[in-house]
Amino acid sequence: MNEERLRRIQEALRAEKLDAWFLADFKGTDPIALHVLGLLGRPMVTRRWFYLIPAQGEPMKICHRIEPHSLDSLPGGLSLYGRWQEWQEGLKGALHGCKRVACQYFPSGIVPALGRLDAGLAEFIRTTGVELVSSGDLVAQFDVTLTPEQEAGHYRAMEVLLDTVQVAFKKAQKVVAGSGLLTEHALQLEMMVHMKKANLVTNAPPIVAVGPHAADPHYEPMPLTSSAIRPDELLLLDLWAKETGDDSVYADITWCAWTGTKVPADVLEIFKTVLAARDAGIAKALEVSKGPVCGWEVDRATRDVIEKAGCGQYFIHRTGHSIFTEDHADGANMDDFETHDTRRLLPMTLFSIEPGIYFPGKYGIRSEVNILVKEGAAAVTGLKQTELEALLA
DSSP states (O other): OHHHHHHHHHHHHHTTOOSEEEEESSSSOOOOHHHTTTTTTOOOOOEEEEEEEEEEOOOOEEEETSSSSTTSSOOOOEEESSSHHHHHHHHHHTTOOOOOEEEEEEGGGOEEEEEOOOOHHHHHHTTTEEEEEEHHHHHHHHOOOOOOOHHHHHHHHHHHHHHHHHHHHHHHHHHHHTTOBBBBBHHHHHHHHHHHHHHEOSOOOOOOEEGGOOOOOOOOOTTTTBHHHHHHHEEEEEEEEEEESSTTEEEEEEEEEEESSSOHHHHHHHHHHHHHHHHHHHHHHHGGTTTTHHHHHHHHHHHHHHHHTTTTGOOOOOOBBBBBBSSSSSSSOOOOOSSOOOBBBBTOOEEEEEOOOEEETTEEOOBEEEEETTEEEEEEOOOOOSSSSEETT
């Protein structure tokens, strides 16, 4: 972490009326701290360290005497400990005068992505008179914000994914219209080949699900048990990938099609409800042009549409998730269901909006887009599905 990054963090602390940001790690327990401080990929140390960034003044490093160089790459004064009493005294000194301190914590454990500070250490810090405040918005600002190069890479990955969807639909159309056999797993493999040729990588293959399998949001087609893609079924494709390189950023989309000649009226009605919910979430996210918007508000906007349609019990997951170099990243999630995410949608952060309605044993429909927040604005980064295509029409 250089002096310029330190300056920006301290400016953010003052803007949030925080006295400091406390970071600590023991053998990789806080990957957020490692990433924020630029320590990922360095040799793992065996003793825990502490790092306090004050809103004003010089940071403080506290390291074990047998590993005094653990934080040499970071600015600040150094205090060494050996006995456990020494690190406690060191922390008390570093926190002296602090009232509100940010850390990787969320009240009541509501947002587990931020739950990196162990409960015992939190207890000790509170004995010094400090109020612990969630670092959620700081993490978004300094851990998952896109550079111009990452933004451009995301758009390129998005183009490939959208093309992969059309290639997959055409393949399914050709086989269903003829007499060949195409399983979910076989189509998944063809999609992977197409993405790999375009130099995309992914942490997991796409979801290819037909009929009842589409009602499982995290269905995984397996070689021996996946279903054949036949006429008159709902076909769902969920795919995510990024360009090669550790700093590349994911794109993540979901599209659906009907493998028959005409979409049944009830299926079409559910599809329209999902799209209306998706668009309500997009509209709420775009309100960043008027003022702060939190993740839970986007979820509530989509969920209200589905609940008013009488399908609330069939929308069984959050509306969307943070996207960065990991497909599910550490920024704000669009969530007032699994959690109550009060983190704000901040400039140069990326996330999905993907409401779905799932009828167990029948079918499921989901529509997923990605949104990139800019300074005072936001936009969908790819195409939005607007029609449920009947592949044999």
